[in-house]
Amino acid sequence: MITLLSVYVDLALGVVLAFLLLSLLVSGVNEAFVRLLAIRSKFLWAFLRDTLDGSDAQGRSWLPAGVRDVFAALPFARDPRPPHSDQPAPAEAATVPAQETKAQDAVTNLLYQRVREIDHPTRGRTSIANLPPGRFAGAVLEMAAAEEGGVDGLLAKLKSMGSPLHGHLKGVWESAQRDLDRFRQGVESWFDGEMHRLSMLYKRYVKWVLAALGLVVTLLFTMDGLEYGKTLLRDNAFRASVTAVTEAGPDAYDELRARCERSDPVPCITETLSQPALVKVFDHAIVSVSVPAEGDPAVHWNGAAWWDRLTTPSHWPGYLLTYVALMFGAPFWWDVLRRITGIRSRHHG
Structure with missing residues (x-):
């Protein structure tokens, strides 16, 4: 029961954090235009x-x-x-x-x-x-x-x-x-x-401007809220598999071997755990940035893959969910995050 509750808390935190970051991006772009154009x-x-x-x-x-x-x-x-x-x-x-x-x-x-x-x-x-x-x-x-x-x-x-x-x-x-x-x-x-x-x-x-910017951000990042939730759950399952290997030995190795069947398991596990769902969700943007283990960060143009993903009808419900979530604004998602994590606002007397 405790494990199941922990999974749901992790899911809620991941979704709220993603919506908060995207809402902050929308607010930041709006504020930049407001200041630039006075x-x-x-x-x-x-x-x-x-x-x-x-x-x-x-x-x-x-x-x-x-x-x-x-x-x-x-x-x-x-x-x-x-x-x-x-x-x-x-x-x-x-x-x-x-x-x-x-x-x-x-x-x-x-x-x-x-x-x-x-x-x-x-x-x-x-x-x-x-x-x-x-x-x-x-x-x-x-x-x-x-x-x-x-x-x-x-x-x-x-x-x-x-x-x-x-x-x-x-x-x-x-x-x-x-x-x-x-x-x-x-x-x-x-x-x-x-x-x-x-x-x-x-x-x-x-x-009206925030509504337009929210739509642009959702489509540029092709942020599918439903898919993101499933990715969070898969990440939790993968971490559970890693823990099972360390505790139960080779008998719990099947799922890890399935994911890393074509590569050395240790680097594969390290790479997977270092790219949580919150990071991978931004890989679908029209332009993405990768930070390799060695060397400088690289910028990638994902125009063709982005367009294929954007025009796939199965993602549209997820886009709609993300868009509606962004309309609540960053203050709303920050308040939700505080309630989940127990962070309290600092009041000065």
Whole structure:
């Protein structure tokens, strides 16, 4: 009974570890693209341009309306981020122009002037991807202080420009009963809610990218989850045979001789045990890496074998299982691994 339980625990650990590694690969590739293309920063500034100045000169919303726009147009066609400036925020906020076209993005540029001290360049554009609500509220108050009439003057300018920000700030100003401290707190709360809504929108779009990357990883590695489980069980049986030989002698040699009938048993057993199922599962990728006992690692192109395996219908249920497993994400599989192994998270008091 204990031996059978150990087999099942080994099987669960092997499957969970494989799914965890592949999920980490999916997350890593996604994060690399996000950082390389500055998606988070572009997402933030597209929202700010829509909120502060409205649509662009062509009447299009800066914030993408669909998944295709987020991961096609936004990274490559339209960069909503302001140009980077290495100058600190001016001591006195500039006033909002009385007349301004939406194409010039006057309010967005004024906001960037007030927050650019937390910026560093990314290919000539701002890299700010997170704007704390307190910083945003402070920038709004500084812009209001530069206007004749304070907040009322700022609201009048925003209304004359047709800025969508006018309606939001007017509601907060009225709710605060024209008290500056309450107004600042109201702006912080409003902007914090908007950032939360934007985060939810961003995560929804990212799910589509993770789904696409999960499919690509599954197919490139031709990871058959069902076959992998059977390989783990065969590995356990093989290890049991090796143990039986050492304990029971030549009578338990049949299975080992069957596997190593054309080679010296000792090197054959050593080679087999040094390549567990978790290592061998990656041998089916379109490109594989082998590490020989002597010499340098070698890269192999498995195009023909990979295509034959990919187009074999008997593997498709296993591919589907792997794909669905990857959709749960690396945090899920890490939590499962912790539960199986008893690893506890470290909490700092």
